[in-house]
Amino acid sequence: MRFRTLTIATLTALFFCSGIAALTADDGALDQDFAKNLRKSVKLEGAERALYNALTRNDAKNLAVNREIVKEHNNIFNHKVNAKGITDQNRSGRCWLYAATNIMRPEVIEKHKLDNFEFSLCYLAFWDKLEKANFFLETVIELRDRELLDRELDYFMRDPINDGGWWRYAVALIDKYGVVPKEVMPETFSSGNTTVMNDVLETMLHVDAAKLRKMAEEKKSVEEMRQTKRKMIRDVYRVLVMSYGEPAEEFTYRYVDKDKKVSEPKSYTPQSFYKEWVGVDLSQYVNLCNDPTNPYGKQYRMRRVRNVVGAPDVFYVNVPIDVLKSVALKSVIDGQATKFSADAMKDMDRDKGIMQVGLYDYATLYGVDLTLGKADRLRTRDGAANHAMVFIGVDTKDDKPVKWLVENSWGKSHGDGGCWTMYDKWFDEHVYSIIVKKAYVPNDVLKVFQDEPVELPPWAPMNSFFE
Secondary structure, three states: OHHHHHHHHHHHHHHHHOOHHHOOOOOOOOOHHHHHHHHHHOOOOOHHHHHHHHHHHOOHHHHHEOHHHHHHOOOOOOEEOOOOOOOEOOEOOOHHHHHHHHOOHHHHHHHOOOOOOOEOHHHHHHHHHHHHHHHHHHHHHHOOOOOOOOHHHHHHHHOOOOOOOOHHHHHHHHHHHOOOEOOOOOOOHHHHEOHHHHHHHHHHHHHHHHHHHHHHHOOOOHHHHHHHHHHHHHHHHHHHHHHHOOOOOOEEEOOEOOOOOEOOOEEEOHHHHHHHHHOOOHHHEEEEEOOOOOOOOEEEEEOOOOOOOOOOOOEEEEOOHHHHHHHHHHHHHOOOOEEEEEOOOOOEEOOOOEEOOOOEOHHHHHOOOOOOOHHHHHHOOOOOOOEEEEEEEEEEEOOEEEEEEEEOOEOOOOOEOOEEEEEHHHHHHHEEEEEEEHHHOOHHHHHHOOOOOEEEOOOOOOOOOOO
């Protein structure tokens, strides 16, 4: 550490002694004299040379690991949810769907006395893609008089049918289409590897958008445009069937409980299966966010951020991080799995399953300042709510959380058998939202959901689709 400090100080002196600060061109461009002085400012000698050799032959992430954090790590928790089984989204961005259904799985497993149970995410993703295609084309029709460079129209044109989504997306899908067990509509290659399929669908939708815009230029009516859109949706449906298989309208289901008792077969529709067999009341869940770029104590709604036409836009109440944490703590201690969204790109060890601030000390390794507050990370797009997971445990000391047990959806080969240990400081810095039952939320926070929401544009920092 002492050597690195001296090195940075030496480099700083070199910069100012050589007059580098004054060698930029008047228009802000970097001139040749500045470039020459840059070359002189870095001297690879002694330990600096050893560091250079190490960085050019190794993964910087491995060199930056803070061994003190790893040494002090343990995975002991004094409160755990009775969760069973690890799911795997494979190479898709469906984490939000897995997290949404994973908070229901413990209740279903307990209710039916099962060893394990999984929902078909292939089924829900099928309808999500179809609904997103319809929503995009409806948006093109609605914004038909906007210029192509209009920011809102351009926002949707850039990414019409990605894998990401919010809790409200899952609620809209389940309300409309119900659910089925995994064995009724199992995973396919395309459901777990969505890149090629998404590229094809995106191009299809761009072709369709151009046709609809042409119809608008020709003064065709909205009804004529919607008739054309229905034909376009048929093509999307066909591609989805070839990629995912055809979703069941009715199915017969039987199961074996943990006592090896085999149930009687029973016929369901996806909607009746959810109502009768799952039975979780989704209306009892609310979305709380910690968005330091906006005032707390208010409800926010993100315009046009939804997957189903006619469903509500995504909305949430913004609260300080200590409120968010206290609500999550009550839920987990009471045995309720709790969905959350966070920045999975920061200080996360995928092999050991550790989430801790400072786990990778790149600042010392490179001799640079990487300090950035949570609000500024969001504003500059350095931070994002880019992944959804589930809290299934917490370790407390004096009734305060020390670390959290996290169930991920990356399979058992990542983390500690599919789970992560999130230290409480990481929660403060990188957790942005939770989905939790109203019973654990203070009344003064619940009352804010009755207020008129403040509208945010779809490109607001909090709207970072999950991977």
